[in-house]
Each structure stands twice: as structure tokens, then as C-alpha cells.
Amino acid sequence: MIYRSFSALTFNLLVAFTLIGAAIQPVMGQKKPLLTVGNQEVTLNEFIYLVGKGMNSEGTSAALSREEFEDNLELFINYKLKVAEAEAQGLHQTTEFQREFDSFKDQLKAPYLIKNSLEEGELRKAYSRMQEIIRASHILLRFPPNASSDDSIAVLKMALKLKEDIQNGASINDLAVEYSEDPSAQTNRGDLGYFSALQMVQPFEDAAYMLQTGQVSDPVLTSFGYHIIQVQDRRPNPGQVQVSHILVRVDESDTLSEDRARRKISDIYTEIQKPTTLWEDIVKNYSEDPGTSQKGGLLPWFSVGNMIPEFEMAAFSLSEEGEVSPPVKTRYGYHILRLEGKKPLDSFEELEPMIRSRILRDSRSSMIHSQELAIQKSRYGFKENEELVGRLEQALNPISAPNFKGVIETNDWGSEFLFEAGSNSYQVDDFLKFIEDQEQRLSSNGQNFDLWYDRFASFVLADLEEKDLASNNLEYQMLLKEYRDGILLFSLMNQEVWQKGIQDSLGQIEYFKNNLNQYQWKNRTEALIVKVLDMNQLNEARNLLRDQSYSNELANEFKSKFEENAPLAFQVQSGTLEIPSNPVLSQVDMNQKYQEVEIDGHLHLVLLGDSYPAGPKKFEETRGLVIRDYQEYLDEKLIQTLREKYPVEINEEVKEEAFIALNQ
Known part of the structure; x- marks a missing residue:
């Protein structure tokens, strides 16, 4: 089986619905099937979704006529017949199919996930902040090496005192020279100049953008230490x-x-x-x-x-x-x-890839992950065995993952309840199994219990969210089914029609012989047709052709001469050409070997050679067209076979509901 990349266009290309109109909303609460194919029920919503999606892609608002509706329904039935046959052949059970479908599923679900909406919010917030630039000064107070809690409190108290001094009139720039532990403070006096979003660490940026000009921040904790920030100016981003x-x-x-x-x-x-x-x-x-x-x-x-x-x-x-x-x-x-x-400043669409890259590389990514977990835990009723988790943290954080199992077995924790989410309960043994599965793909032995536990909980909650989507989000359900069935359809067509049509040489020849009347030459003649575009070159061309006999050598000589010396002077056509379908030859005197005719405002120089009567083409002369027609024949034959194999029953009442829904 040959698998190729499948896209949303594949369905439209294969089914070729006559699609017009605007976006269509699925019918909620629909229970009766629109039709059955074999023993499989097909819902009204699936039909409306696919036809409506195509209608929206056309961008028009015209109603769907009854004839167009019937045509679409027939094409939809053909589509479902092919999907049913693909499943009957087990194409949905192959490793290749599952790999491709899983890849698409990961892409399709992304816009529907909690994480995506959180990321989108951060992207928009960053771009909104980028509309403005801020000039700020700061004082940085670092923690001493191996700082104790008392040391941290002392640094915080000092930061609070400096804030009070500034609010009482002291210059932040003078204080920066005296107190700031930012190495640049001795030269820039704490003045950071102008900056915009994503150019400072997140806590610093958040604090700065919340301040008005002249305001002083509370102590802001970053990985560098505590900062006191004063905004000196805010202005529109100059781009x-x-x-x-x-x-x-x-x-x-x-x-x-x-x-x-x-x-x-x-x-x-x-x-x-x-x-x-x-x-x-x-x-x-x-x-x-x-x-x-x-x-x-x-x-x-x-x-x-x-x-x-x-x-x-x-x-x-x-x-x-x-x-x-x-x-x-x-x-x-x-x-x-x-x-x-x-x-x-560039538009959001132009800057989005850069903004996303920066956000996912800085502390915002951790914040997004924490928010995602919090929402998932709330949505799926996450309840943790806090006492057990505390014991596991104490026992497992000092050791690496390969040693977890021994400690857990020694303490007989394997069957103990770890947490529940959704309607499922997870034990410590489930946690160990997760680590074992993950370590086959990840080199993560050095990660402690907290990291592994967070990863396990995230995995469970992400799986619940995906199942929730698949069960309750109608749009996602339809999209997922569209891609699944589309891949199966593509695979079946590739196997039964496209590749067979290309590789079955005996079938091609037989089809050619049985349909020879479709592959007929009309009256033909050897001809060189020169359309004159530059009249300054006319005489030279005329002298080369007049009083000559047509030959391929002469035609090639003419083309070579003027392609080199005057490439824009003429348009040249030569070879054995059909007379009735050629706009020039259909108007010339076939008894004159050389003639000049004016057609559509352009002079044409025509040199004729031997003529040939109408008659059948040779297979080699029309093989490409035969293959195309043979593939269409195989497709029609496949549909005929499938309609005999899988009985189709249409619910006329639901069918009428579909017509009404598509024209609302």
C-alpha cells in the first residue's frame, strides 16, 4: 500500500461536490440516520458538515438547487461506499494508516485544546504590549550565595526601603549607582532605555507594563534577584x-x-x-x-x-x-x-511565529502549562492522595527514576491509590508503568519524582481532554472523521484505481481497443505556423519560408534563428496538427503550400506539408489520455461493484431535513 500526504482538499478532489453557498451548521439532536450503507448508519450531520464546508469554501451565498442537492447526495453515497470497502479490506488496521492518522490527529486537535487558547491569549497579550515601548530604570538586589530564608527576607526589606526612599523623592538613578548589583548600573545609572514586550524576563515585563509613568513598583522577584522599577516614559512603538x-x-x-x-x-x-x-x-x-x-x-x-x-x-x-x-x-x-x-510594527500574523517561539522558550511556557493543568484538574475532577504523594516525594526525589521501583516495592506502595481523574482511579503501579513506557523513548533517568509525577498527571489529563473532545465536540468529531475517512478513501483509490490504471498495461490496451472510437485523429497536416508579433522582422521571416517545402529541419532552423536573434518577434507552432481544431489551419487554403493570413489582428505565415486523412490513433500516440480514461472507467466500475455489494437505504424524511438545512 502506498500512503501519501492527505489534506482537507483530498475529499473535495475525490468527491467533487457541486458546492455553493455559505457555511452550514450541523443539526443538533439528530438521531435518525440519513442513510445506511451496508450495515453502517451515516448521520445527517456528517453530510451537512461536508457539503456545508465545501459550500463555504466557494464563498457564494446562492441556495442549493434540488438538482445540485441530489448530485451531492449521490457523490456522498459513493464516498461512503468506498470508505466501507476500505474498512472491509482492513486498510484502517494497517500500521501505515495508524501512523498517518495519528499524525493528523495531533494536528487537528491542537486548536481545540485548553493549551491552545492559553497560548493564544499570551500571544495576543504580547502583541498588545508591543504597541507601546517603555523606558524604565531599576535597582537590582541579588541574593547572596546559598542564601537562607533570613538572607532573602533581609534583601526584601532592603528593596522595600529603597522603594520608600524613591517615593519620598530620592532619585532612583542615584540609588542605583549606590545600591544596584546590576553590573551596568555604574555606567547607565540603572537606566535601561526603551524596551518592548518579550525583551525582559516575564516578571519584570509584567511589572513594568502595569506601571504608569513615574510610578515605582513593589519588589519584583526574578531569577536575578529583587528589582525596584520606575517607569520614566511610555510611548507608541515606532516600529x-x-x-x-x-x-x-x-x-x-x-x-x-x-x-x-x-x-x-x-x-x-x-x-x-x-x-x-x-x-x-x-x-x-x-x-x-x-x-x-x-x-x-x-x-x-x-x-x-x-x-x-x-x-x-x-x-x-x-x-x-x-x-x-x-x-x-x-x-x-x-x-x-x-x-x-x-x-x-509588523502585523500580528507576521509576528506570530516569532512571538510564539519566544513565549515557548521563556517562563511563560511553564506558566501556560501550570494554568493548563489547573483547568484540566478542575474540569475532570482531579483528586490526589496528598498523604501518599508527600511520602513519595520524600522517598523518591533524592534518587533517580530507575531506583523508584525498588523503593516502591519495599514499601508496598504499588497498589495504593495515587489520584483519580474523570471516572478513573490511578495507582502507583500505573505511574511506574508510565515511566517504563516513556523511558523507552526518553533519556530522563536524571529527573526526580516531582517531574515524573507532573508528567504522568499531564499525560492522564491530556488523554481525558482528547477523549472529551472526541465524545462531546461535534465540530472536532466531524473533522476527525473527515480526515480518517479521507485517508481510507485515498488508500482505496490508490490501490484500486490510480496505481492499477498506471500499471495494468494489458488493461489499458484492452480498454483502448474497446473504445477506439474515442481516440481518432481528425484531418491533419504537417505545418509551420508563425504568428508575427514584430513587423520589423517580417521580411526576413518571409524570405526564409517562401518557396520552401515543409520539413521538421526547416521548422527547427527557423525557431533557432529567431530565438537567438529576436526571441519576441514571433510565436511558432509546428508539427503534424489537426486542421478543424486549429484556429489558423481551419481558415487557410489547404491547396497552397505557403500563404499569409490575418487572424484576430495578427499576420500569420503558414507553410504546409503532407496531409493525412482522419483515422484511429496508435496506442503509443495517446497512452496518457488512455490511462486517464481507464482510471475513470475503473472508478465507475468500482462504484458499480460497491453499490451491488453494499445496499444503500435512504431515509427520505431525514433527506428532506438535509435539503432544508443546507438552504437556511
């Missing part, structure tokens, strides 16, 4: 900017370097003001940035928070393309910037 620059470096080890660099950048700036000066030449001759000096100083596009603050502020202060900044001092030296372009 992205691209600049080119000239750099004159400063060697901090040379006391004279600063003065020399300052004088040099001043001279360069003066030179740039001259109207005859070329920016690119100045950059090439004087810039000390080896990465950009040979490229006109051009830097990639960047947004707020991606460059050092002094450089960034100078770049975003430029307003007109080509505008040049005064010299700017950074820790790298002195710069002169020229604005090359500005553009607004």
Missing part, C-alpha cells in the same frame, strides 16, 4: 528603523584615544555637510566598523530594545530618509548615523 553608520573607535587603554576620536568624528561630520561628498566614500575611507565599512555602513533593520540605548535613541530620532545625525557616543566609540528607512 523598525534601518540606518547606516560611521564608527570611530575609542581605545580605553589609551588616554589620548578619546580626544583623537572626538576630533576625527568632528572632522568627518564637517566633511559630510559638503554637498559634493558621497556618504559611501566617507564610510569606506573612515569607518572603523569592519563588518559594514565596505557596504556603505548599512545595518539590518532593528526595533526598540535591540541596540544599545544611545545608538537606538539617535536612530529613532531621525525622521527623513537620508538625514544624518550629529556624532553619538557609545561604549564602542563615536558614531554618525544616516537614516535609510522606517516602517511600522
